[in-house]
Amino acid sequence: MGGSLLSQDQRVAYLGPKGTFTHLAAQQLFLDDQLSSYQSIPACIEAVASKRVSYAIVPLENALEGTVPLTIDYLFHEAELYVVGEVLTPIEQHLLVHPQQAKNWETLTDIYSHPHALAQCHKYLYNHFHGVPLHETASTAAAAKYIAEHPNECIGAIGNKAAAETYKLKIVERYIHDFHFNHTRFFILANENQRLLQQGHEEQIKTTLMIELPSDRSGALHQILSVFAWRQINLSKIESRPLKTGLGDYFFTLDVLEDENAPMMRGAMEELAALDCTVKTLGSYFTYKK
Numbered sequence: 390m391g392g393s394l395l396s397q398d399q400r401v402a403y404l405g406p407k408g409t410f411t412h413l414a415a416q417q418l419f420l421d422d423q424l425s426s427y428q429s430i431p432a433c434i435e436a437v438a439s440k441r442v443s444y445a446i447v448p449l450e451n452a453l454e455g456t457v458p459l460t461i462d463y464l465f466h467e468a469e470l471y472v473v474g475e476v477l478t479p480i481e482q483h484l485l486v487h488p489q490q491a492k493n494w495e496t497l498t499d500i501y502s503h504p505h506a507l508a509q510c511h512k513y514l515y516n517h518f519h520g521v522p523l524h525e526t527a528s529t530a531a532a533a534k535y536i537a538e539h540p541n542e543c544i545g546a547i548g549n550k551a552a553a554e555t556y557k558l559k560i561v562e563r564y565i566h567d568f569h570f571n572h573t574r575f576f577i578l579a580n581e582n583q584r585l586l587q588q589g590h591e592e593q594i595k596t597t598l599m600i601e602l603p604s605d606r607s608g609a610l611h612q613i614l615s616v617f618a619w620r621q622i623n624l625s626k627i628e629s630r631p632l633k634t635g636l637g638d639y640f641f642t643l644d645v646l647e648d649e650n651a652p653m654m655r656g657a658m659e660e661l662a663a664l665d666c667t668v669k670t671l672g673s674y675f676t677y678k679k
């Protein structure tokens with residue numbers, strides 16, 4: 390795949406630096422010279438919201454660790470963007486050290502990585518490096534870069550093979566994630582409600598909705614679910630996140646396996662409005678898988 394989706398002046402922001410899992414996901418759809426690295430998820434989202442880039446690709450959900458709260462909360466509270474595509478990639482975590490420390494790797498003094506990566510390897514770290522301080526970095530590749538810049542320290546990073554190659558680190562333990570089925574979903578975001586169409590996408594379309602219920606109405610969640618249930622529209626995910634207005638105040642994110650323009654879905658949206666729900670739609674999109 391890659392490339393033909395964008396015109397020459399269009400760029401895609403990704404959570405960098407080079408060698409993150411987000412970078413690998415972006416390379417499934419775009420050419421490397423179309424990609425611009427940003428230090429954080431909010432920086433990627435702001436880059437597309439302010440139209441400095443045409444698209445941003447950010448992690449949304451991991452099969453072991455669940456939602457990336459920063460992404461979902463930023464999309465609800467801070468940005469008016471649409472999801473134009475989704476990429477699903479396998480996640481393989483390795484332990485990386487500077488080649489100078491290759492012989493000492495069993496006595497590492499500190500380990501660095503993205504919080505999701507550390508959590509995905511929790512059992513491994515507990516069994517092999519119990520008591521060793523774990524440090525959170527903005528991404529797995531940021532951790533790898535830090536190790537490369539400190540060759541004299543007996544420290545390690547958790548990251549992927551591409552990060553090991555990019556920062557010339559040695560992989561001393563492979564596949565250290567605790568559960569075999571480790572996948573992450575990434576959203577491709579844009580300012581317009583459009584769909585990325587490229588060969589290789591799954592036929593199944595998905596629509597993501599963020600719904601705020603009317604306050605203090607008993608059975609409100611049951612009513613929303615009924616809107617989809619009696620129309621036989623499947624949901625693949627439902628999750629609550631704090632509204633940040635008080636304890637017990639939530640919004641719900643729903644992934645609906647239907648096109649937002651399908652007649653049944655239009656009816657569902659009208660019924661949600663009639664139930665006094667505030668609905669933010671992130672649009673309908675296809676999934677690209679490796």
Ligand SMILES: O=C(O)C(=O)C[C@]1(C(=O)O)C=C[C@@H](O)C=C1
Pocket residue numbers: 404408409410411412448451457480503505506527528529530573
């Ligand atoms: O740090 C990276 O490499 C990322 O792309 C971020 C991220 C995440 O946010 O979950 C992406 C995939 C993996 O699950 C681990 C980390």
